Amino acid sequence: MLKIALRIGLLGWCCLMLSSTASLAQVESSNGIKNFTVGQLTILTDLPIDQELESWPNLVDQAVASWCQKWSIDTKSAKSWNLTIHCIGDRALFQRAGLLEGVPAFEDGFQMADRVFLVDQPSTYYRRHLLLHELTHWIMYQAFGGGGSPWFMEGMAEVEGTHQLNNGVLTLAVIPNDPKEVPHWGRFKRLSDSITKNGVPKFKHIVFYGNDRQDRMDRYCWSWAGCVFLRNHPLYFPYLEKASAKPLDYSMRLSQQLESSLLDRWEWVERDWKLFVDEFDFGFQPKLNLLSMEQATQGLPSQTRIDGTMQVDTVQSWQLAKMFFKQGQRIQIDADGTYVVKVENQDYWESSAEGITYQYHRHLPMGKLIGGFVSTDIEKPLEVIPLGKQCQFTASTDGWLLLRINEPVGQRQDNSGQLSVRIRVGD
Numbered sequence: 387m388l389k390i391a392l393r394i395g396l397l398g399w400c401c402l403m404l405s406s407t408a409s410l411a412q413v414e415s416s417n418g419i420k421n422f423t424v425g426q427l428t429i430l431t432d433l434p435i436d437q438e439l440e441s442w443p444n445l446v447d448q449a450v451a452s453w454c455q456k457w458s459i460d461t462k463s464a465k466s467w468n469l470t471i472h473c474i475g476d477r478a479l480f481q482r483a484g485l486l487e488g489v490p491a492f493e494d495g496f497q498m499a500d501r502v503f504l505v506d507q508p509s510t511y512y513r514r515h516l517l518l519h520e521l522t523h524w525i526m527y528q529a530f531g532g533g534g535s536p537w538f539m540e541g542m543a544e545v546e547g548t549h550q551l552n553n554g555v556l557t558l559a560v561i562p563n564d565p566k567e568v569p570h571w572g573r574f575k576r577l578s579d580s581i582t583k584n585g586v587p588k589f590k591h592i593v594f595y596g597n598d599r600q601d602r603m604d605r606y607c608w609s610w611a612g613c614v615f616l617r618n619h620p621l622y623f624p625y626l627e628k629a630s631a632k633p634l635d636y637s638m639r640l641s642q643q644l645e646s647s648l649l650d651r652w653e654w655v656e657r658d659w660k661l662f663v664d665e666f667d668f669g670f671q672p673k674l675n676l677l678s679m680e681q682a683t684q685g686l687p688s689q690t691r692i693d694g695t696m697q698v699d700t701v702q703s704w705q706l707a708k709m710f711f712k713q714g715q716r717i718q719i720d721a722d723g724t725y726v727v728k729v730e731n732q733d734y735w736e737s738s739a740e741g742i743t744y745q746y747h748r749h750l751p752m753g754k755l756i757g758g759f760v761s762t763d764i765e766k767p768l769e770v771i772p773l774g775k776q777c778q779f780t781a782s783t784d785g786w787l788l789l790r791i792n793e794p795v796g797q798r799q800d801n802s803g804q805l806s807v808r809i810r811v812g813d
């Protein structure tokens with residue numbers, strides 16, 4: 387049941403009564419803009435107040451409770467911070483009412499002190515995403531004094547905005563499993579288009595994004611990816627935690643601190659970033675799919691081994707062959723074993739290292755053994771090599787070889803079985 391407090395009406399305000407299965411809400415209206423207040427929250431909108439909008443006070447409560455818990459924000463203080471949400475269908479109405487005075491031009495959403503502005507979106511999900519994005523800016527402003535450097539501020543707002551709502555229960559900071567869960571959200575599509583157009587940006591490039599408006603959405607998506615990467619990184623997360631400790635501002639201070647604390651290890655950060663981006667897609671599970679090359683290569687003999695065998699787990703992301711390769715070395719791969727790559731209606735799809743040509747992923751048969759060659763030179767992109775049962779290739783630079791099965795990251799959980807891979811190195 388919603389408890390709606392009436393605001394004192396201005397001259398000419400009229401009072402509407404709305405009823406729904408969930409609530410009886412009293413709403414004031416003037417010049418086509420409706421207005422209702424629940425606790426700390428006031429909503430101004432020219433859109434019909436449907437069940438979704440009526441649920442927002444409860445969603446804001448849930449979001450604030452979640453942030454208080456995970457970011458150690460005092461709940462009592464958070465409850466005392468007023469918030470006005472402007473949910474805009476027709477911008478001209480808000481302009482005429484003087485509600486956008488002093489607000490800089492914005493495309494979809496904007497947060498200014500305790501006011502949040504949202505332009506209506508093509509899907510309810512995406513409008514809620516935008517609401518949670520702007521609310522993240524608001525809570526960080528209230529609790530920490532700022533959002534941090536641009537990539538962190540926007541990346542965190544995107545992390546928290548990407549949500550699930552099941553039976554009224556809100557979960558923030560999810561990575562969706564399926565595009566159907568997130569209509570019009572399109573972040574992975576935008577990342578993939580951006581890679582096709584410009585390649586994978588360096589992580590350092592993202593960390594030093596400015597506030598320019600050009601390619602704004604691409605920068606938001608990469609900032610989101612950057613935050614997911616570093617917040618879940620087994621080795622480098624504490625560095626982010628330290629750099630983002632409160633108080634925050636909106637300057638480049640956070641980025642500079644992060645860069646200087648990771649200076650000696652930045653090349654490893656860039657290598658892990660490439661492997662992360664290669665896998666980052668629907669169903670990505672950070673704990674399962676994020677690798678630290680610095681950790682994995684620890685203790686590797688400086689001398690390259692001539693011959694070795696490794697077991698490749700068909701569920702896992704990139705797995706390191708415990709060898710270091712010199713430029714020009716010939717590498718012979720022989721893979722043996724069968725494994726299940728898909729379970730559907732009690733049918734078990736069995737594959738060998740060649741994969742099954744019934745389905746393709748990234749133009750290669752599903753289940754095929756592939757290699758990822760990571761160069762010591764961080765300027766070089768991740769080199770993906772189709773391997774299969776038998777393959778010979780030459781190391782293009784000094785570097786490391788990682789192996790995995792060719793299958794979308796979100797579809798590997800039902801895999802079972804292993805693959806035995808023999809790696810021989812010649813001159």
Ligand SMILES: [Zn+2]
Nearest residue numbers: 519523540543
């Ligand atoms: Zn933002």
